[in-house]
Amino acid sequence: MxxxxxxxxxxxxxxxxxxxxxxxxxxxxxxxxxxxxxxxxxxxxxxxVFRVREPVMTMNSISLDDPPPSPELRTTTLAVVADVSVRNPNAASLVYDATETSVYYRSRRVGEARGPPGTAPARRTVRMNVTVGVAAGELIGDPAFLGDVAAGAVAVATATRVRGRVAVLGGMVRRRVVLEMNCTASISVADMAIRDQSCQQRVWLR
Missing domain, CATH: 1.20.5 (Single alpha-helices involved in coiled-coils or other helix-helix interfaces)
Structure with a gap:
């Protein structure tokens, strides 16, 4: 069945x-x-994409603005111009405060100036010029300075500092940035030209 x-x-x-x-x-x-x-x-x-990267500062040149035709330095005020570029590789703008540039002779600061604050757009390069007035007459009493003038060249150093901040991910990630460019150069007494320029950059992310 x-x-x-x-x-x-x-x-x-x-x-x-x-x-x-x-x-x-x-x-x-x-x-x-x-x-x-x-x-x-x-x-x-x-x-x-949104990782905060170190900006890059470049010293394009150190020059003298309208150098005097005479090699006599006793009554001369030298206008040292630092031509600086800052490249921002980040996906967000770099907002920086007033720039600071100092001029040194034998480790002694002989001039200082501040540049205006500004913004370096994302993945862009900004250029800034800072002019520092140096009264050469103030150096006449230094025996080393008179010796350098007699030798035909005066060695100087410059220090440029830029402080700023980068905010990515809508401000969720904020980093402070400090850029510093230290340079050495020589001023030729014969034609007041800048020679033998050498620079080093340092960056801090905080």
Whole structure:
């Protein structure tokens, strides 16, 4: 005798449905995985595109503004011009305060000037000139200075400092930046030209 297969003659086999709690658990796990992947992607972007990088300062030149035609230095005020560029490699603007430039002779500061504050746009380079007045007459009493003049060249040093800040991710990440450019050069007494310029840059991210 063949057993009944269903219909009116016997019970039917119904599809087994998973419990609702199991479906909820699967949905929560899926949401968790998506959230983790999204967080990982955002972290990767934050560590690459929005990572705060060190700006780069370049001393394009040190020059004398309208140097006098005579090599006589006793009554001369020298206008030393520092032509500086700052490149901002970040995805956000670099906002900097007033720049500071000092001129030194044999480790003694003989002139100082401040440039205006400003902004270096994202991935752009800004150029700034700072003019420092140096009264050469103040150096006449230094025997070393008179010796340098007699030798035909006066060695000077300049220090330019730029303080600023970069804010990325809508201000969630803020870093303060300090750029410093230290240079040495020689002023030729014969033609008042700048020679043998050498510079070094230092950067601090805080």
């Amino acid at each position: 063949i057993p009944p297969t269903g219909g009116a003659m016997g019970p039917t086999t119904a599809a087994v449905k998973p419990p609702s709690s199991l479906r909820l658990r699967c949905a929560l796990i899926s949401c968790g995985i998506v959230t983790i992947l999204a967080a990982a992607a955002l972290l990767a972007v934050a560590l690459t």
